[in-house]
Amino acid sequence: MKVLASLVLIVFAVDAATQSTCSNCNYKGKTYPFLSRFEAEVDACMREVCYCKCNGTAVCPPGLRIRTCGDCTQCTHPITGMGIDPYSTFFFHLNCYRLSCLCNCNGTYDCPGAVLLSNCK
The missing domain is CATH 2.10.70 (Complement Module; domain 1)
Incomplete structure (x- = not known):
């Protein structure tokens, strides 16, 4: 039981430290939580898959774009x-x-x- 309690305390401490050092991303006028995956509109026929890094920057690899129109x-x-x-x-x-x-x-x-x-x- 002591091991489990210690493990929970460590996880809580790491989570609290991450929350105090990470920043949300501001991308194309919207805010996204740090360490999250999100989609953003490129144009009327394309969306991009992005990731919010802990330092508050958004990364949107061109290879992860999603075509929403066929024309x-x-x-x-x-x-x-x-x-x-x-x-x-x-x-x-x-x-x-x-x-x-x-x-x-x-x-x-x-x-x-x-x-x-x-x-x-």
Whole structure:
């Protein structure tokens, strides 16, 4: 019985410490509890699965997006001309940069990430 009481006390102490050091996430105007999983709207046809970390930041991996409509248009790869599925991430090189892009539902794409290639001058 003493072991069980000690275990309950330890769990309570860890839980109390976590609550005092963790912060909720504010994401797209809404607040989510720390260490939780939630979904947020990307656009009218896409939701993203996100996780609220203990430090109050939301992480929404692009690979965990959920398509809610079936009428999206493929993007066209700017170099190869190949079709790219909506909400897929793709890469290409432009001049001395490697771009990381995301295909949108309407056939356009955004490239928020660019890395300077080290062997390029």
